Amino acid sequence: MYLVAPLTTFLFLSFGSLASPRLFDQLQQLGAANILNLVLHPNVPQQQASYDFIIVGAGAAGCALAARLSENPNWRVALIEAGGVENFVHLTPVMAGYLQSTASNWNYKSVPQRLSCWGMHNNECALPRGKVLGGTSAINYMIYNRGNRHDFDAWAQRGNHGWSYAEVLPYFLRSESAQLQGLEHSPYHNHSGPLNVEDVKFRSQMVHAFVDASVQAGHPRTDYNGQTQLGVSYVQANTLNGRRHSAFSAYIRPIRNQRSNLHIFPFSRVNRVLIESATKSAYGVEFVYKNKKYTFKTRREVILSAGAFNSPQLLMLSGIGPADNLKAIGVPLVQALPVGRRLYDHMCHFGPTFVVNTTGQTIYSTRVPIAETLTYLLAGNPNTRLSSIGGVESLAFLKSPRSKLPKDWPDLELILVAGSLASDDGTGLKQGANFKDEIYDTLYRQLERNQQDHFTLLVMQFHPKSVGRLWLRDANPASWPIIDPKYFLDPEDVEFLLDGIKESIRISKMPALQAIGARLLDRLVPGCESHRFASDDYWRCSIRTLSYTLHHQVATCRMGPATDPTAVVSSQLKVHGMRRLRVVDTSVIPLPPTAHTNAAAFMIGEKAADLIRGEWN
Template sequence: MHELCNWLLRFLILAAALVATSCAQSSQTQHLQQVLGIGLENLILSTLYNDAPRQNASYDFIIVGAGPAGCVLANRLSENPNWTVYLIEAGGVEGMFHQMPVLAAYLQGTHSNWGYKSTPQKRACFGMYNNECFLPRGKVLGGTSSINYMIYNRGNKRDFDRWAAAGNKGWSYAEVLPYFLKSEAANLAGLEDSPYHNRTGPLSVEDVQYRTPAVHAYLKGAQQAGHPRTDYNGESQIGASYVQANTLRGRRHSAYRAYIEPIRYQRKNLHIVTMTRVTRVLIDPVTKRATGVELMYRNKYYKVRARKEVILSAGAFNSPQLLMLSGVGPADNLKAIGVPIVKELPVGKLLYDHMCHFGPTFTVNTDRQLLNIAHLNSTVVKSFLLGNPTTMLSSIGGVEALTFFKVPSSKEPADMPDMEIITVAGSLAADQGTALKQGANFKDELYDKVYRPLQVSRQDHFSFLIMQFHPKSVGRMWLHNRNPFEWPRINPKYFRNEDDVQFMLEGIKEAIRITQTPAMQALGTRIHDIPLPGCEQHNFGTDDYWRCSIRTLSYTLHHQVATCRMGPESDPSTVVNAELKVHGIKHLRVVDTSIIPFPPTAHTNAASYMIGEKAADMIRGDWQ
């Protein structure tokens, strides 16, 4: 009955949205922003996920944060009917617009995003106001899987073997692959019999059915340039491929959709509360045992107790923040903000992230066949709502293909890519400056000079994102004060090491080389050569120009890791052990991407599910 009511509610709100979309033809941009701002479904659905806290209530497991790892844990631990589980999420619940993959960039400007930003960068983010890179993180039931670009990329075999070699027993590729497979329900053309994919898990991984002429030409061109076709989640990452996405029949399939929604009303032992902030973990200073959490719900503080464990799955920024607020962290930082030290650990001392270059951009001679918000109309919306997975609304934020390759100066093994080219069916101009530009904090001057001409001409165009997998630049995060409602300070120190800029330069050159192949030239592919503000002193296309552009069009895909690094207690850079237990604190684990010890050869969303699945087995092994 609950599920029926839920779906009826969704249907009514979707119908209202369709009417709003059909009636506001005067300005495509304006009506999309108005519809996105409704928030009605999110507000109503949030009330269905509020098992309000009771003072000193007791659960077997308390899970803080409902991102991919947290949702997996809530599902798997509540399979045992004798255990009670309390899942606590700071944000609300997904609405209909979360399910429209093409709107990913818009979601980063909503309350579903924490809204973090870096400290002003000295060597990057020159195209952003105050040199601050925005750092999107999901604040919603489903976490970042509910606002990201849905790219499913597990990583390289050597990534996990390195984890194991660093003292993390049980984390080799052979040992984690079963957990990737456990989570996956693959629907990928040509890979039906692949031993690297499973078809029966909770999380949908499928081909994006909306594809533009540019991506077909790109993949042919990539092969002409020497990049083999590959399944980058299979035997070898090296090569080019259409993107594999966490969508289900053309709709976003987040951790919430995959792991929570199907079981919400079947398991009375799983309690969920949304719009609730955990302010600290309760740790006995004498026994060093985590006993519960303090939280704020509707402006009132509560303490909730954990009989077995407290599990932090709050992400690469919030998990370390909560540890430090609870007295677990670097002595200098805790003393500076007046938090009594329970256990000194290097929380937040390490921060790795994948920095991207947004561009270059190319025009082609097709007409209205690539993404542009101007092409969105009531017919497209209606078709999507009726279940058609091939409309532009099913494009995962424009991402169409991934290419993994090595650069000449690489010192990594031959089967471990250094760079990724992400092929995008548009640019900052594709949404007329309403989402990507704002979500990345790009300056108006930059947009007006370089991208507005594309908006005005409406000429079909596409872009590349160039991403480096193994940066040498290392950042950190810390707390400015002990206020749990104030953001931590985050300094990724992008491009502090000059080698990272050189790798990005090699990536740009390779992307340009692919566009010069016969397949790409058949589309009339031509580089968009308006120079960036601040880079005009360099001749467009020279190495010095691209180095300037790299530092200007800096863009992160929220792959931050290592703030609660995993490793043996004898390693002074680590926070949790191979079982994800916090060093020196009983009954407290961290289960999310903050434990990843090195920059992965991957986007981090897939790994987050794997970490949750593996942790659930370790926890069950301890308590059963």
Template structure:
């Protein structure tokens, strides 16, 4: 009863905070908020709830986990189940707030300190619609990592992905062997799939269909079926087909790695210590034995050292894990020599990077009214229904407007028929949805893109939707390296999108597939038609011609945060790999990498679900060794 009472007391300040965030409140809200907090005695309560552990220099732990994203949080939680093991979880960012847990606000989070804010080096063949041709590369800097700022899409991948990992020299990573770890993490609440063997209902991570649905998504799903795509559970027997989106939400609220794994246990386990705003600068390594024995990090502008009795585990993500390895002397000899870092172990860290590039569009207008997600349409009544009544069906539970996914094959594909090439992401909105205040800025789009293509839609509040076209298996290979040995500098990131011309052609095929779906009767009943706004820079091509779309693909290039392979998994005999099938760094002792940087090739998936799986599997690998 006491915890329920406290949760109800929190609702008023949460409501006021969200109203303030949405610009619906008045100038006295700050005073009123503080008055209410003090009146119900919550100031100290909130401080206690969010106060981080204060590090003690030279502390000893059995395991030190660097990074509290999906893999790091799940791994730290599982390791700390053993009360005899002391576990430190170190995170560079802070704690989630109400904006993080409100799915419709996902686009705004990329403008906050919860995003590392990385950008690529200027691209020659892509991102022409971005300022300085720099692609935005958002990554989470907060307890929960990217799972706290992403669009919450839950998509595990294709069985052939994992069978390919195993066949490439990674025993234990076939589909049949990793499926139990997907299931272990999942608490599915998916209507119609209650008896599916592909879903579990007792894990930490909530997965549910987004309860808010527009008329537009119903028409899209129906039209996709009319075009020949079956209805499917894309996390089940077959990916091929169309489905309403499955999301990592709980009753319409974001369910991040922190919310699912760490928050429920951090106050119950004295052997688990969580450190926020702690920036790891390097791993401590005994050069004679090549054994990791601790970490150095900065906390409140002071250096600290933690010692590890058993292992140091990097779960800092596809950019930060390779950066920390290189700062510690593990990486390409030429790069480390150039920046003056003594070489301990020569490995191709960051030499290979894959990403899913997609095309932001095409966009379609409709004859409907009130169906598109515009943040300016959110009313106090929506907020009250969502927060006070706990209604998971309001627009606030929309995961940034994403409502459905379609998986399909192209004619040029030489992959087996059950292995999709393209994903269509149906979004009930566009850059117009937030009137240029969030998604445009987060993606680094130029003003002229918004002004010429989307401003009129925003001003008229005209119903429309966008089909983002994403390629699953790109041939283009990028890389990551360090410009200097300053641990607080950004790594240099060059995705080299569209270096392989074939990648553009796959996206062109995906655009044509989306146009065919729009011709179906269900779409025609709502008057769906292509938005005829010329993409800036593509005026020299006939609108909607193949060359026009190729130009648009290179201009409206958009990454979905799926970078992999910077610490690639594979046998030591493979010169492109960094870790083995047990995720141990080649040639090193007591050092592993546990995050999506180990994924060897681009999966047929968004990478968030796989990150949870990797954390769960790594926990078993580590427990089996140290128990």
């Protein structure tokens, strides 16, 4: 017997019965009492309230920073978040695909793309960003991946002193509490930080076959957060006993009730930073809570941790940004800086998909057996499909034959997903990713109907040459920024992904995957029918059609020295030319990293806390 309706039904009914003592006991058992406390007893803003530090945005960096700064009982810290509070849908890893279509996502889309996202409505790429306490760490796929030592050394070589690999590794370690089999004594992992990193307890037969096949194809087993990335590994996840461990869960929930100096304001949308124009000094923020405007003042700093889209938007709304854009929308210029002028992102190809001869191994989130659901929800059993992080089970880090990077610096990642868009019957990820019905009906509908076991290898390029841009359409804080990632503007980015597709097909032909009958799903991608199936030109068309991004936007508030004409913040994360204003989130990352960006966001928050404490202490 299966749970055919999504878990949301169960959870909605549960929250509708909060008066039940029995239910509240169950919620406490599941570690949710602090969540309920924040819902029932939120901080209410007081007009003109004064804080030592005002942090805008409660994502990975913002939560880490708020927790560290509030360790000083003499500092009053305000953490302001536009979204609400995570619930059990957020905490249930297999439900990640559904979260893309909820109010916990800002639901941004790109401008129509000429060279990519052909399979999306209006050629608009979906650009998920978290709008909830925990930020994107509350809606992403929970993959913990720090990056390559060359990434950070390149930052330092560009004049960002203090950001080399040797200097940032201690901050990755400070944040981490690793529960990884076989890595208990690794010098690259810590076991006492606030953020849990663990093996996913549920594993399908397909992932074992993929890992073995990758080794047979010449890719060694590795700890991709260890000494070297190159190779294949079971995924390391930001979960705790099979439940999502977001920034809010890791950093804020455990300490919130113990620190009267930390005030958290959900459902509060910041309009702008208040700046004294004569001194170019930030002195507070203006925000809206329950349709009423409030002003908070700061005694020390305003810190933007609103993410790669919202931090640059807030800077520009406050008069800091490109002079031409600000003039066009009627915002008085305070400081001319190249805010939003650069935007890097990792683009994926959603595929290829392979069918196999196993039975019951593909993770269908709409068909989890009721017995598994109950043992997960009520007994806390992490060994169920519900603990699968959206179906992601393994990562492989590869070199492309066209690479010009050092030999230990990967170009590509293969992400094994035990399923596809069909895994939620087209009710979750298809909508969140903006895929057209034609794409789903042609490629995946039959898999859904037959419940045929299959897996997908998402191919992601780490170091794209294409550079996008973000700017404002008007001075209304409620308007979306205009986001043009310009995916595949440089055609070599397509060729790198083609290399990754070819390698994924080669791995599929290894004995371990052939033993379970792995073979390409041979349905033609709509729009690519003029090309011979599986030819290079067919895959090039497929790459531009099944384009998919994984929340990895960076560089819109790029870090660099004042002599760098592309830089917005210094290596101290201070906005150039401004006083008492910093940006602390992934928008400061200067180059696309060899990583998913969530782990780096925690590191940036941890390092920023030391920078700030070092200055104000």
